[in-house]
Amino acid sequence: MNIVVPIKQVPETSNVKMDPEKGTMIRAGVESVINPLDLYAIESALRLREEHGGVVTAITMGPPPAATALRQAIAMGCDEGILVSDRKFGGADTWATSYTLAEAIRKLGAETGSERGAVDLVIAGERATDGDTAQVGPGIAAWLDLPLATYVAHITDVADGTMTVERLVEEGYQILSIPFPALITVVKESAAPRLPTLSGKKRSISQEIPVFSTENMDLDAASLGLKGSPTKVVKIATPKVTRGGELVTAGTEDEVVSAVDRLMAFLEEKDLV
Amino acid sequence: MAAKTRNASPYNPVTPDIVGELRGIVGDRNVIVDEEKLETYSHDETNADEYGHMPEVVVLPTTTEQVAAVVQLANREVIPITPRGAGSGLSGGAIPDHGGILISVERMNKVVELDVDNMVIVVEAGMVTNDLAQLVQEKKLFFAGYPMSLQSCYIGGNIAENAGGGKAVKYGVTGRYIQGLELVTPTGEVVWLGGKLSKDVSGYDLTHLVVGSEGTLGIVTKAIVKLIGLPTASADLLVLFRTAREAIDVVPTIMARGIVPTSIEFMDQLSVQTSCAYLNESLPYQEAGAMLLIELDGTSAEQVEANMIATGDLCEQHGAIEVYIAEDATTKERIWSVRRNIAEAFKVYSPIQSLEDIVVPIASIPDVIPELERLSATYGMKIPCYGHAGDGNLHATLVKDPEMDMETWHTNEDRCLQELYALTTRLGGKISGEHGIGIKRKRYLKGVINPVELSLMAGIKRAWDPNNIMNPGKIFDLDGTTAS
Numbered sequence: 001m002n003i004v005v006p007i008k009q010v011p012e013t014s015n016v017k018m019d020p021e022k023g024t025m026i027r028a029g030v031e032s033v034i035n036p037l038d039l040y041a042i043e044s045a046l047r048l049r050e051e052h053g054g055v056v057t058a059i060t061m062g063p064p065p066a067a068t069a070l071r072q073a074i075a076m077g078c079d080e081g082i083l084v085s086d087r088k089f090g091g092a093d094t095w096a097t098s099y100t101l102a103e104a105i106r107k108l109g110a111e112t113g114s115e116r117g118a119v120d121l122v123i124a125g126e127r128a129t130d131g132d133t134a135q136v137g138p139g140i141a142a143w144l145d146l147p148l149a150t151y152v153a154h155i156t157d158v159a160d161g162t163m164t165v166e167r168l169v170e171e172g173y174q175i176l177s178i179p180f181p182a183l184i185t186v187v188k189e190s191a192a193p194r195l196p197t198l199s200g201k202k203r204s205i206s207q208e209i210p211v212f213s214t215e216n217m218d219l220d221a222a223s224l225g226l227k228g229s230p231t232k233v234v235k236i237a238t239p240k241v242t243r244g245g246e247l248v249t250a251g252t253e254d255e256v257v258s259a260v261d262r263l264m265a266f267l268e269e270k271d272l273v
Numbered sequence: 274m275a276a277k278t279r280n281a282s283p284y285n286p287v288t289p290d291i292v293g294e295l296r297g298i299v300g301d302r303n304v305i306v307d308e309e310k311l312e313t314y315s316h317d318e319t320n321a322d323e324y325g326h327m328p329e330v331v332v333l334p335t336t337t338e339q340v341a342a343v344v345q346l347a348n349r350e351v352i353p354i355t356p357r358g359a360g361s362g363l364s365g366g367a368i369p370d371h372g373g374i375l376i377s378v379e380r381m382n383k384v385v386e387l388d389v390d391n392m393v394i395v396v397e398a399g400m401v402t403n404d405l406a407q408l409v410q411e412k413k414l415f416f417a418g419y420p421m422s423l424q425s426c427y428i429g430g431n432i433a434e435n436a437g438g439g440k441a442v443k444y445g446v447t448g449r450y451i452q453g454l455e456l457v458t459p460t461g462e463v464v465w466l467g468g469k470l471s472k473d474v475s476g477y478d479l480t481h482l483v484v485g486s487e488g489t490l491g492i493v494t495k496a497i498v499k500l501i502g503l504p505t506a507s508a509d510l511l512v513l514f515r516t517a518r519e520a521i522d523v524v525p526t527i528m529a530r531g532i533v534p535t536s537i538e539f540m541d542q543l544s545v546q547t548s549c550a551y552l553n554e555s556l557p558y559q560e561a562g563a564m565l566l567i568e569l570d571g572t573s574a575e576q577v578e579a580n581m582i583a584t585g586d587l588c589e590q591h592g593a594i595e596v597y598i599a600e601d602a603t604t605k606e607r608i609w610s611v612r613r614n615i616a617e618a619f620k621v622y623s624p625i626q627s628l629e630d631i632v633v634p635i636a637s638i639p640d641v642i643p644e645l646e647r648l649s650a651t652y653g654m655k656i657p658c659y660g661h662a663g664d665g666n667l668h669a670t671l672v673k674d675p676e677m678d679m680e681t682w683h684t685n686e687d688r689c690l691q692e693l694y695a696l697t698t699r700l701g702g703k704i705s706g707e708h709g710i711g712i713k714r715k716r717y718l719k720g721v722i723n724p725v726e727l728s729l730m731a732g733i734k735r736a737w738d739p740n741n742i743m744n745p746g747k748i749f750d751l752d753g754t755t756a757s
Contacts (some may be wrong), residue, residue, distance in 0.1 A: 036603050049353065072600070072601065195511065196600075197600055198581075198596035
């Protein structure tokens with residue numbers, strides 16, 4: 001089974017600082033990590049490979065340093081990493097990103113003569129912790145015209161060119177059978193990610209990371225990067241939180257009763273008691 | 274000196290007149306007599322039911338002069354004083370077990386001076402160590418004597434206890450970074466010891482006599498803290514071994530290679546298992562009798578990576594089942610949280626415990642493990658063992674079986690501790706490596722310490738504190754020791 005896992009590098013979010021003027025995050029000095037929710041996609045892919053054989057390829061779009069994320073994925077056990085990188089890809093929204101990644105996956109699948117063969121399954125994380133859109137995974141499925149199952153909690157069966165999955169929905173699980181090739185996005189419940197190993201790390205250092213760019217991909221220039229992005233960020237603002245409070249003071253013991261009454265009236269007004 | 278009024282206690286009570294005088298020194302707002310508010314100051318992180326004791330009054334001075342005036346008053350009136358930092362101690366050092374006046378340094382929390390040219394920061398004793406660490410970090414500097422109690426502890430308390438922690442293998446403990454300090458002596462004099470100096474043999478090293486003296490030799494009011502350059506890269510290895518022996522045997526071979534890890538933490542299977550269950554973490558610990566968590570840091574990612582691989586290779590050559598690595602914040606946090614949550618996980622199982630911190634020569638760690646298993650079986654309690662393998666400091670924790678009745682627990686705890694401490698001593702170790710003696714281990718110290726050493730300590734105490742008012746009865750009692 002040939003599985004592709006699109007991953008994203010995101011800022012490590014435990015200590016985010018915002019620029020109050022611009023309303024954007026201060027990225028200087030902030031470490032980049034693999035989007036934590038993508039680790040579940042990697043783990044799901046590795047488990048399928050262990051059971052059914054095949055190759056797991058991690059793919060990411062970003063500037064050259066994003067290769068670090070691919071090497072980390074290889075250290076966890078992925079077989080290969082592909083970096084989709086070009087200055088022309090910069091500033092892409094979810095539309096342009098999913099288009100570019102879809103084309104990269106198409107190229108990967110079409111590379112005849114390689115051991116990879118066609119792609120059977122794309123597994124993406126539920127969403128990225130920075131953009132929070134959950135659009136790129138389904139976007140890739142749309143561009144590649146693949147059947148799609150989002151929020152997959154369990155892969156229960158794989159046989160005869162189809163897989164059975166359980167989608168996490170409000171009321172419980174929705175059980176779906178989908179034919180390969182397909183794309184699924186997985187939630188945390190799917191599989192606790194394994195830790196990278198020393199042997200994986202060593203392999204990741206020596207591994208060559210192929211770069212897919214406008215030079216070796218056949219792309220529609222109008223759908224790339226900032227220019228190809230229909231999303232326009234007009235303004236980023238931090239919502240102001242205002243808390244209107246009322247201080248009830250009982251200056252003397254005699255005033256306690258009336259103060260409590262006032263407090264109870266307030267709570268009743270707000271439907272809190 | 275006022276006459277002693279009670280036969281039972283060698284000390285005088287805090288009278289309304291004394292409280293009035295204290296108000297005069299530190300101001301009304303900085304004197305606490307309200308029972309409810311006093312309660313906060315009656316215990317530390319040891320079991321309050323067992324060790325807690327109410328102070329008669331708490332004062333919150335804001336200047337060294339106020340501390341000195343309060344101490345002079347107490348010395349004159351023969352009222353015991355208990356100095357207190359954040360109250361995060363683990364041996365009862367800050368518990369006012371004779372009542373009297375408790376002096377909390379919580380309002381003395383200012384930076385006096387950040388002297389980058391001399392790579393020191395001068396701070397007041399009530400500065401939260403975490404704040405200090407963050408403050409210097411912004412200047413790309415590092416306070417490396419940082420213990421594990423993280424958020425809450427004060428630098429003054431760290432100095433009093435000579436706190437250790439996770440990074441001691443490479444960076445040593447608090448004392449290494451204390452170049453000088455301002456002390457209010459037990460008679461109320463103010464003296465600066467040491468200075469912004471890396472070398473100083475002009476007389477006895479009184480600075481480091483005060484460090485670790487658990488508040489018995491005076492109250493530290495300011496400290497000159499040495500800083501070093503901030504390491505910019507780090508990586509962790511989580512290594513699974515079949516046995517504790519295999520795990521420990523690898524430690525000297527790493528050191529001999531010239532690699533000095535920041536920390537080498539040891540966890541036995543019971544610790545890992547309990548913590549993983551608590552965290553819902555799925556580490557494959559089933560076959561691992563012991564784990565090492567090794568942290569490396571440095572000034573370049575390349576150097577750290579090379580050391581990480583060399584260290585991992587050595588572990589594999591010494592029989593490691595698997596070597597996991599953590600280079601990014603997410604993974605590091607994941608593996609460290611297993612180590613950090615061991616104590617918490619056992620509290621969920623049973624809140625009644627005796628958290629120990631014995632220290633043995635590192636080669637003796639494997640000898641401790643089977644003994645803990647034997648003690649555990651003999652006394653019917655769980656004894657997980659984890660801690661700082663790189664420096665031999667082990668948190669062998671006695672955890673009460675929830676079913677065991679309290680009377681049996683107390684008897685068994687006492688017997689078990691006696692055996693544990695006898696074993697520690699036999700192996701050339703000491704009963705406390707970083708938590709201190711305080712009141713919790715006082716009677717056990719008596720059983721294992723050389724009488725000559727004890728009498729030297731008692732002699733120092735008498736010379737510094739003639740009325741024995743400064744945190745009396747901590748570490749050892751003066752009664753029964755030879756007068757110097």
